[in-house]
Amino acid sequence: MSLPSTDPFGTEELRASVLRAWSDSPTRLLEDTNAERDLRVGAYRDRLFVELAQNAADAAVAAGIPGTLRVSVVDGELRVANTGAPLDARGVASLSSLRASAKEGLVGQFGVGFAAVLAVSSEPRVLSRTGGVAFSEARTREAVSQDEVPVLRLPWPAGEEVPAGFDTEVRLPLRDGVDPAGLLARAEAEAEDLLLSLPGLTRFEVEGSVWQRSAVDSTVQIAAPDGTVRRWLTQEAPDGLWAVPVDDGPVPLEDDVLHAPTPTDERLSLPARLIASVPMEPSRRRVLPGTDLSGLARSYPALVRKLAPEHRVTMVPKAGFPLSELDGQLREAVLRQLAGQAWLPGVSELAGSGARVLNVESPELTGLLGEIVPRLVSLSGPEVARVLATVDAEPLDVAELVEILTGLERPPAWWHSLYDALLPLLEAHSVSYDDLGALPVPLADGRTLPGPRGAFLFGAADDLLDLLADAEVVGLRLVHPDAAHPLLERLGAKQADSADLLEAPSLREAIERSVEDGLSGLDVRPLADAVLRLVSDNPVEGLGALALPSRDGWRRADELVLPTSPLLAVFDPEALGADGALSVLDNDFAEDWAPGALTAVGVLDGFVVTEDGIRDLDLVADDAWPQALRLLAGERETWHALSGPSGEWIARNAVLAGRAPEEWRLPEAEGLAGLYDPVPDVGLGPEVLTLAGVRAELAVADLDDAADLLDRLGDPDRVVAAGLISRAYAALAAVDLDWSQLDPPARVRAVDGSVVAAEQAAVLDLPWLAAVWPAGRLVAAAAPERLAELLDVPVLSELVSARLPEGEFLRWSELTAVRLVAELLDIPFPEGGVVVHEELTVEVDGVKRTAPWWVESGGFHGEHHAEDSPAGLARAFAWASGHWADRHLITALLDDPDPLTLLA
Template sequence: MLAAWRDSPTRFTEDTNSERDLRVGAYRDRLFVELAQNAADAAQAAGVPGRLRVSVVDGELRVANTGAPLDARGVESLASLRASGKEQLGTVGRFGIGFAAVLTVTDEPRVVSTTGAVGFSARRTREEAARSGDVPVLRLPFPVDEEPTAGYDTEVRLPLREQGRALLDEVAGEIGDLLLALPWLAEAEVDGRVWTRTGDGIVQIDGPQGKARWRTHGPWAVPVDDEGVPRPLNDDVLHAPTPTDEELSLPARLILAVPLEPSRRRVLPGDGLTEALRDAAGQYVALVRELPPEHRFALIPAAGFPKSTVDSQLGEFIFAELSGQPWLSTVDGEVVPGRQARILDVDAPGLSSLLADLVPGLVVVPPSAVRLLKPVSAQLQGIGDVLELLTGIDRQPEWWRELYAVLAKAVDGHALTSAQLDGLPVPLSDGRTLPGVQGALLVEGSGELLELLSDVDVPGLRLVHPAAAHPLLERLGAKHADARQLLEAEQVQYAVERSVADVQSGSDGMVLAGAVLRLVAECGDQAPGWTAALALPTEDGWRRAAEVVLPASPLLDVFDPEVFEPDGALAVLDEEFAEDWPAETLVATGVLDSFAVVRDEQPHEPDHDLPDEDLWWEACEPSTVVAVRDLDLVADDAWPAALRLLAARPQTWQALHTPDGHAAWWLSQYALLAGEPPGAWRMPSATGLAGLYDVVPDLGLTDDLLLVTGVRTELVLDTAEDVTDLLDRLGDPARTPAPGLVARAHAALVAAPVEVADLDAPAGVRVADGTVATEAVVLDAPWFAAVLEPSRMVVAPQDPERLAELLDLPTASGLPAEVTSTGEYVAWAELPAVLLVAEQLGLALPDGGLLLHDPLTVTVDGTEYDVPWWSDDRLHAADTSEGLARAFATAGGRWAERYRITALLEDPAPRTLLN
C-alpha cells in the first residue's frame, strides 16, 4: 500500500477522499449498526447465537462479541476499500466498507480477537506515508498485542474523541430493533444494561424498560401485545436487515435482503429488487393469516400517498396478493381472498351473522377497517344493498325482531339514520311481508284480539306480527296502535262501512264482526260512531248495527211491529250471536237496546237521518244537534211507554230537554197521548184554556214529560196545524170558551207564523155573543159595532184584516154604508163641554172639528140605524155625550179614554173624574 501511494500520489488522495466520504456521508450515523452486523455475522459463522457487549473503558468505546474470531481474511477486508471476506450465505456485509463507520468517533481503532489483534492509526499512517493532514486511516493495519474481554471472541476498541455517555444512550436506543433484525444475536449488553432475544414466530425482546413482542413470518415482523393482538406500525423504513433510508408506510416491518447501493442506505432498482418485493408480498399474506381473523384487518395497508418508490411498489404487490389469496374468514367459516369478500358497510354488530346465508363470502369487518378493504377488491354492501337482499325473503317473525334490534343499535349509535332504513321489510300478522313500515301498525292487545285480527281481511290494514314488533319500527314510521288507535284506523272504518255490501257479495262477515267487537270491548265499550255501520247477523239476514235491536230490548214493546218485518226499518239481532257478546259491547258498537241519541257539535246541514229534520232545521237553525232517532217508529198506542223509556236514560232525557231540540219539537207534533197530539191537551193548572182544551188524561207520565211533549200551558201557535186545530175548536159549538179566552184565541191566531194559503177556511167562527156562526164579519172599524148584532160579528183586538183572512170572512168596513142625516160642522174649540173635559184630562184639542147631527142616522146594507158616531171621509157624531166622546177620542187618538170622556161630558164635576 505504501508503495502504491509512492508510485501514485493520486491514489493516496483518492483513498483519503473516499474514506472521508464514508465517514461524513454514508456511514456518518451507522457506527453501532455496522458493528452489530459484524457481530451477527460472526455468530452465524460460528453457528452459535451471539452475545454483544458495549461499554466505555478509559475513554474507549469497546464493542465485544462472541462468534468466529478475526482471521487474516478479515484483516484484509478491514484494510481494503471494496473487498469483504464474508462469503457465508445470509451474512450482511459484502463491500468491506462498513467498518469505516468507526471513523466517525475515532482515528485510532483497534480490533482485538482471540486469534490476534490489529490496529489502525491516523498518526502512524502519517509517519509511514510521510504525509500530513488527512490520511486514509483504514489502509495500514498495525499489529497490536491485546486480548479481548474475557468471555468474548472479538472486541472493537475505539478511543473516543469526545465523552461516550451520549453515545452509549444512542446505542441503547437502537439495540432492540437490531436484535429483531439480526436473529443471530441473542443478547446485548450496553453499559451494564442487558437486552435478550427469545422465541421463534413470536420474538420477544426483553430489556431494561420492559419487553417488546413481535410476530414474524419470513421477512415480516409486526408488534403484538401479550395476547398476540397486533399493534401495527405507522412509519418505518426498509430493513436490509439493518435500517435503510427507504421509508415505508406498512403496518409491519420488512427485514429483507435486497440489492442495495454501497452505502446500504438506498435500494438498487431492477429485476432483483422487484422479485424480492414480490416474494415479500406473498409472505405478507401468510403473516396476515397467522393472526386471528378478527385481528387481520390491522395489517391491511392504508391507502394513501406512498412514502417512497419501494413503498409504492411493495404496496401494489401486497394489495394484489390480498386480493387474490385467501385470508378473510367469512361468517360461515370459509376463508376467501379479497376479491371474493363481501363487506357490510354498516356499523351494526350482529348484522353479519343474521345475513350469513344470504350473502356468500360475507366477512365481519370492524367499521374502521371497511374502507381499507376497498384496495383489495372487496365488495362493500351498503344498507341499500342489505335492504334489497331482505326484500322478498321468508323468515320467522322472531328473526325479524332480532334484525330490528341490531339495526336499532346502529341507529342509536348514529351509524345509520332512520331515512336509510326506508323500505325495511316488515312481517305482518296475516303472513304477508310489507316492503317498508309505511302504514304498518304495532298492535297491543289480548291474544284473542291478535288472533282475530290476523284472520280478518281488511284492505290496507297492516298489522306487524307481534313476535316481530320492535321499537325501531315505530321510529321508522310505524304507528303504535293499541285497541283504541286500531279501532280508529281509517282502514277499519272503510271495512266496516263496506261490511254489509261485502257480506251481500258473499264475504264472511263473522270475522270482521268479531274483530271489531273485540276492539270495542278492549276499548272499554267505547267506539266511534261509524261502527254503527258494522254488518251483524239478525233473524232476517245481515244488517247494519244501527238497524239492529237486542233481542231483549224494550224497544220491541214500543215500536210498531211493522218495523221488524222483513225489509223493515229494523231487525232483531241473532240470539246466538247476541249471547257471545256482552250487551254493553254490542250497544257501544251501535246496536239498539233503547232509543239512540244523535250528537253533532258542529252541524252543517240536516243530514242526521232524523224524521222531518228538514222542517225542524228550517224552523230552528240549530247550532248543535242532540236528538233522539227512530221516534217515528213508535206505535200510536205505545207513546206513554215510549216516553217513560226516554225519561229513563240520562242521554235521552238530555235530548228531550235540549233547547229548540229536535226531540221535543217532533214529539209536540207527532206523539199521541190518548190518541191525540200533546198540543190537543192542556195541563191541569192551565185553567185559562178551559173551554177550548181538555185536561190531559192520567197516563202515568210526570208533569215534566207532559210539558216536554207539548201539553199546553198557554195559547201558543207555532204551526199551521196548531192554527187549524184552534180554528176547529173555536168553531166547535160543543165548546164553551169564555169571551176573554175567545179574544185571546183570536189574538193568537193573528200572531201565528203561518201562511193563509196553508189553511182551509173554518166551517164556523166564534162570534161576539159566544155562539158559533157560519156567516159573520170581522169588526175592523169600531163605529160598526153600533149597527151589527153580536151574533154577526167577530171581534178582533188586533189586526182585523189578518183575522179576516184567516177566517175567510169580510170586514165590517166592507159593508155598504151611508150617513143619511144632515149635520152641522162645528170646530172642537166651539164646544165648551169638550173644552172643559180636555182641560180636566190634560188633552190637547184636535185640529178641525166634526159634523154634529141631531140625530145621526146611517144606512148599512140597506137598513137605517140611529148611531152615536160614525166616520167616513169625515167624522160624525150625534149631539149626545156618547157620540161626542167617541168622536173626540177618535180624533185625539185617545180611544181608550172614551168612557171617561163620556162620563165627564155628562157630569163635569170633580167627583166624576175621581170615580
C-alpha cells in the same frame, strides 16, 4: 481473565501472507487501500452500530444464548461489548479480508461490514476471551513504508482482557473530531430498531441505559430505559419478517426502509416493517437489481389477521406515489394478496376481492346483516369502503341494502334491532328518508311489507292483534308490537290508539262491506270481535255498518236491538225480523260482550238521538206510546231532543188514548177548554205530556197547527168562550206563515161564539163599525187585515157605507167633562173636536141604526161623531187621542169626574 501471551489466531502468518501479496503485486496494496476507503466513506459510513450489533447477534445465535450488547466510551475509546461465541481464527481471517466472511449460515453474509468502524477509528481492536487482535493504520504504514494504506488488512495480537460478563469487546480509539456524546446518542437512537431486527440480541446497553427485548408469541416487546415499552406484532415470512408497532391497536408506519436485516436505503411506504434476507449490493444499501420480493407479500395477510378485526383495515397500504421502485413492487404485491387472501372480518374471514362494505359506519348494523348479506365485512363506513376499494371490495349503500332486505323473513325483534341501528344514522344524516322509504316492516298478521308509510304503531294485547289478523282487513297495516320503533314513526308510520284504528279508511271500508261479505258466506265474525274490542277501549262514531249476527242472520249493528232492550216492549212486532227495519241481536253473541261495546257500534238498547232527531220513533206500536214516552223521558239526551223536531213529530204522530198528543190539552189548561179536550190518564206526568205535544197553551207553530185550529174554531159542535175565540184568532194572525199554502176555512167563529159560514162573515177592522153589523157574523181580533187574509173574509169597512145626521161641533176643550178627564189622565187634547148628537143614528144601506160614536172617513183624523153620553164621548175621545185602551176608564170618569173614581 488473563489472555495467552502467544498469538492464538496466527496473526503473524496472516500479516506475512498479506505483505507477500502486496510485495508480489504492488497494485494490490493500492487496490486494498482504495477498496477500504470506499467502504469507509461510502457504504458503511453510518453503519457502525448496525454492523457491530449484527456481529453480536450472530455470535449469540452461534452460542445459542440471548445476546447482550453494551456501548460505552472509556478513555477516549468507543467500546462495544457482546456476549456469544468468541472470536476464532476464521473470524480473525474474515476481519482481515475485504472480500471474505466467516458468518456462514447466519443473517448477513459479508464480513466486510466491520469496515464501518473506520468511520470513527483508525486503530480498532477486537478482544475476546479466546484472544484478541488489533489493527493499526500507523503500524501498517510503518510496515509497508507507504502513507496511504488499508487499516484492516494486517492484524496484530492484542492481549487485553474482556469485561466481565461479556465474551467479546470491540475497542475503537476515536479519531480526532469524532464526538463521543454524538456516538452514544446515535447508539441510543438505533437501539430499538436493532433489537427488533436482530432477534439474536435481547439486551442493548448504552452507558448504563438498558433496552430489553422480549417476545410473547408473535409480539416483540422492547422496554426502554425510561420504563416505556414498545410492542411490535410480527409475522414470519420466507427469509423475512413483517412487523408493525402496536399499542391498543396497530400504529401503522408511513415512511420506513427495508431492513436486511439492518436498515437499507430502500424507502418503503407500507404500514408494516419488512425485515428480510435478500440479495444486496456490496454497499448493503440497495437490493440487487432484478430481485423479486413479491413472494414476501404472501405472508402479509397473516400479519393482518393477527390484529383485532376492527384494526385490520389500517394495514391496507395507503394510496399515493411509491417512495421507491421496490416500494411500488411491494405495494402492488401486498394489495394483490389482500385482495386474494381471507383476512377481512365477517361471518367468516373474507378476501378483499368481492367483499361488500357498508358505506355508512354502524357496527350494530353490520353485526345484524352478517348472515344476510353475502361476503359482508363487519367493518363499515365511507372511509373503510374507500380503503377497501383498493383491494377490490365493493361498497354497499343503504338504499341497496333495503332492496336486499325486501322479502327477508326474520322475527319482529330482529327488525327492531335493525331499526335501533338505523335510527342514529338517520339522525346523523348519514342516510336519508328516501334511502329508508321502502324499509321492510313486519306486521302483526305475520306479513312483512316494504315501507312504513301508512302503517300503524298499535300496541295491543296478543289476542286483539290475532283478531285483527284473522279479520284480514285489506290495507290495514299493523306493525308487530315487537318491532314497533321510533324510526318507523319518523318514516311515516303513525302512532295509533283504538280510536285511530277505528277511523282508518281500510277498516271503515271493511266495516261498510261486512254485511255483504257475511251474507256471501265470508267469515266476518273476527272483524266483528276485533271492532268490538277496539270500541271497548275507545268508542268512536260511525260504526253502524258493522255486520253482527242477529236472530235472522247478519245485519248492520245499527239495525239491531239488544235482546234485553226495553225497546222490544214498545216497538211494533212487525218492525222486528227478517223483513222488518230492525232485528234482535243474537242472544249468545250478546252475552259475549258488554252492552256498552255493543251500543258503541250502534246496537240499540234505548232510543238514539241522531243529527235529525230521535230515530225509530215510527216503529213504536200505537198502544205502546205511554211506555215509549217514559223511556224517552228517562234519558237526558232523548229528553232534551223532545224539545226539537222529534217532539213535533211525536206531537202529531204518537198515539195517546187513540189520538195524537197535539189533539189533547193538559187537564189543568182550562184556558183551552172548548177547543181541546183534556188528555185522559195515560200514566204520564205533565212535563212528559207537554214535551210529547199535549197542549198546555194556545200556540200556532206551522200551517198544520193553523189548519187544525181553524177547523176547531169552525166546528159547530164545540162551545168556545169568547176570550179564547179572540186569543185563537189573534194567535193565528200573529204567526208568520205563508197563508197561500193553506186552504181558507169554510166556517168561522163569530164574536158571540156562534159558527158562521165564512162567506157571510166580516172582520172588524174599525171598532165603531161593530154597532151596525150583527155579532153572529162578525169576526174580531188584533191585526184584522192579516186575519182577513188568512180567513179569506173581507174587513168590515169594505162592506159598510154610512150617512150621518147633522150635530153640534165642539172642540174637545169646550167639553167641560172631557177637559176634567184629560187633566186627570194627563191626556193632551187632540186636534179638532167632535160633532155631538143628542142621539146618533147611522144610516147603512137605507137602514138606520143607533150608534154611540162614529168616525166619518175613518182613521184617527176623520170627523168624530158621538152621542151626548159618557159612552159615546169616551169612545170618540179615546180614539181621537190615541188612548183607545183607556176608553172604559174615560167612560167611568165622564160619568163621575171625581178623582176618587180612579182610586175606588
